[in-house]
Amino acid sequence: MLKRLRPFSLLAVVFTALMVASSGALAGWELNMRQGVTEISQEIYSLHMLMLYIVCIIGVLVFGVMFWAMFKYRKSKGAKPATWHENTRLEVLWTVIPLVILIGMAVPATVTLAKIYDTPDADITVKVNGYQWRWEYTYLADTPEEEVSFFSSLATPRFEIRGEAPRSEFYLLDVDNPLVIPANTPVKFLITANDVIHSWWVPDFGIKKDAVPGIINESHATVLEPGTYRGMCAELCGRDHAYMPIVVEVLEPEEFEQWLAEQRGDVAAAEQDDSVALTSAGQVRSFIQ
Amino acid sequence: MTAIPHDDHAHHGPATGLWRWVVTTNHKDIGAMYLWFSFAMFLLGGAFAMVIRAELFQPGFSLVEPEFFNQMTTMHGLIMVFGAVMPAFVGLANYMIPLMIGAPDMALPRLNNLSFWILPFAFLILVSTLFMAGGGPNFGWTFYAPLSTTYGPPSTVFFILAMHIMGASSIMGAINIIVTIWNMRAPGMTWMKMPLFVWTWLITAFLLIMVMPVLAGLITMMLLDITAQTSFFNAAGGGSPLLFQHLFWFFGHPEVYIMILPAFGIISAIIPAFARKPLFGYASMVYATAAIAILSFFVWAHHMFTVGMPFAAQLFFMISTMIIAVPTGVKVFNWVATMIGGSMTFEVPMLFAIAFVVLFTIGGFSGLMLAIAPVDYQYHDTYFVVAHFHYVLVPGAVFSIMAGVYYWLPKWTGHMFHEGLAKVHFWMSFIGVNVAFFPQHFLGLAGMPRRIPDYPLQFANFNMISSMGAFLFGLSQLLFMFIVIKCVMGGKKAEAKPWEGAEGLEWDLPSPLPYHTFETPPKIK
Secondary structure (H helix, E strand, O other): OHHHHHHHHHHHHHHHHHHHHHHOOOOOOOOOOOOOOEHHHHHHHHHHHHHHHHHHHHHHHHHHHHHHHHHHOEHHHOOOOOOOOOOHHHHHHHHHHHHHHHHHHHHHHHHHHHHHHOOOOOOEEEEEEEEOOEEEEEEOOOOHHHOEEEEEOEOOOHHHHOOOOOOOOOOOOOEOOOEEEEOOOEEEEEEEEOOOOEEEEEHHHOEEEEEOEOOOEEEEEEEOOOEEEEEOOOOOOOOOHHHOOEEEEEEOHHHHHHHHHHHOOOHHHHHHOHHHHHHOHHHHHHHHO | OOOOOHHHHHOOOOOOOOHHHHHOOOHHHHHHHHHHHHHHHHHHHHHHHHHHHHHOOOOOOOOOOHHHHHHHHHHHHHHHHHHHHHHHHHHHHHHHHHHHHOOOOOOOHHHHHHHHHHHHHHHHHHHHHHHOOOOOOOOOOOOOOOOOOOOOOOOHHHHHHHHHHHHHHHHHHHHHHHHHHHHOOOOOOOHHHOOHHHHHHHHHHHHHHHHHHHHHHHHHHHHHHHHOOOOOOOHHHOOOHHHHHHHHHHHHHHHHHHOOHHHHHHHHHHHHHHHOOOOOOHHHHHHHHHHHHHHOOOOHHHHHOOOOOOHHHHHHHHHHHHHOHHHHHHHHHHHHHHHOOOOEOOOHHHHHHHHHHHHHHHHHHHHHHHHOHHHHHHHOOEHHHHHHHHHHHHHHHHHHHHHHHHHHHHHHHOEOOOHHHHHHHHHHHHHHHHHHHHHHHHHHHHOOEOOOOOOOHHHHHHHHHHHHHHHHHHHHHHHHHHHHHHHHHOOOEOOOOOOOOOOOHHHHOOOOOOOOOOOOOOOOO
16 A cells, blocks of 8 residues: 555655745745735635635545545455445435535625625726737826826837747736826726737736626726736737736825826926925836836 | 348448448447547647647747647647547447447447547548648637637638537437437336436436537537628627627536536446445435536536626526535545445556546535635636646546546456556556646646746746646556557456446446347346
8 A cells, every 4th residue: 555655645745845845935936826905805815715725624524534434444454345325314414514614605705796896986997908919008087188098018028038038027027008006096997808808817906807899897996005016818819818918006196196197298297296206216117208 | 220130130240341430330339439539639639738738848939839829729628628528428428328228239320320420520620720821720719709700710610610510429429328328228227227327428418419509509600700791799790709608608517517427427337346335325426417417507607707797697606606516525425435334446447536536526626616706806717727627627537538448448358458557557647637737726826827828937837847747647648548459459358247346237248248239138137
């Protein structure tokens, strides 16, 4: 038996090694979902962990009983086969218990789902339009002149993809013009597509919504922390599906206002808030030019 | 049946030469051809998978261009689903169902010949699209419109033709299986005495005749969109790409059960045989299979949680999907209860069956996680999904087919296979499949989308490990081919019942099987 189990234990060693390696915060060994930076993404994470724990416990119990049976009832150990093959009480029990567990899962899942569907009144609405193979972001406004619209395309140079230059840290996750939104402010996204189906996914926001031609989907996020958040298109959309990342820069609300004003070409507003722009130069770098 | 009087059958054998295989109406010949065909497709689809894993071995363009990569993922999926797994189960059904129910052959032998022989042409057409201008299908095996219609390559019409032929083959095969089971059972073989493989296939055949016409309708609508300027799926003409997805998954979800229910039947034959104890809860196994089949028509939109559905629809499809865990759980518990109190040995068919129970259950766990709609927003279309369905399809469906082949190979060939080599095959496959697919859970959770030829650097490590596992798994299937050919050519003589605890009519027959069996119905105890 030991001989037969060896590959099992080998596998266990490999995976334990991977676990240990990952705990050392080594990049590239992430094992789990990100908690994210919105209330919803954090709730999704807790739900994911709850599910994971439940299935792990069930797995340990079921496989535990099975491996115990495999050791105990072996012909080589002289086990004589029994002939029983039914037990109504047991069968009812293992139909009802899973049902109860499922209800226990469905309740928190429904609560979170309801929260996702409860769109808050948003001050800022961004239209996200998927193209083969880039995203277009439009900040909706009351008048067309006040609308701000731009394309966001992959910034990773071709020679990095071709392997002719060392790959940068954010290989395939860098764009020329990121989406910019304010922190701690409800932002509504209206998501659609121009050609084929795409999917707009920012893992840290807990948002993945398909961009479907002819249909406008709605999503929302209230980001708790300023920073840069990255995602990728999640629905196969043709040749360059892997090359249309999403980058969102989340600024403090006042910095965002400053940025939006600049985009609208409102020079007066820009000059007035010059000091803000300088102090946050790192975060708004890509828009100054 | 031919015009030759019935009594002559026992005296004449098959026609000689290659022509035998073209004109045969014998269920064993046709079953064997289905199995060989599916194995050839398994190797071809596997070769495409090797291209995919080689490209993903490291980031960047290392081997193929994205256009070709997309054709590889599409062809890998289509060939494995429609060319490898489904025909393998149909082959096992053809070979084993008449033997299990005490029938002389399938009820409709000429239809049987036709349903097999159109398949190679379907796949010839499908694979030939790779050499056409603009390349083959590159839109994923789910071929979502409008990527596959307005934006599809010119070869898409040939893809549609190939799918139509496969669908026709499946429908004919399913009708044949239903008619055979309904009418040709030996006297005394009542419904609740049928082996579970027969039960699961009866239910699977009903699923097939219900959903294959939906697929046929869907691809016909695609064909009209492409060639006749209709707008079923074209938003610009008033159609909806979502209509495509609803129709596809109304076919697609029962389709995934078509690929797993017969597996349940095989495992339910093998575990009692090697535990030397009757299957626990036979009746509840039958009811659970029927329950899974019925539920499969009410869960399709769980593949579409991110398309933007109303809250009520989202909730309905989440709950209905979760309920499937109950009958599936019953099956797993029954298999474990069959082992308790048994007298177990661990020959190769049993090793595959045990691996099936464990790894299929892991796939079931990730399936339950995917059912939770709010969490699915993070899992959807990532490698977590890839890991999930490969766990249920590879160490699930494929392992059950291998378990069945090892279980019945002595009966088919009259020779025992090489036990030592077969154990090497098992362990290589077991390690390969886990190293290939377990890390894909981590990749998906960390945010790697599926169907990408190139990826950010944070995914590099697990992709490399996954590729190494895939290469090991691929290599071990060449060993499988060698073992099977070696067993067909010769080996230790197999007894009529080579497995001590095996139950069923097929084991009353000599090994190898005579060309015609059960010309007079057996007595059922």
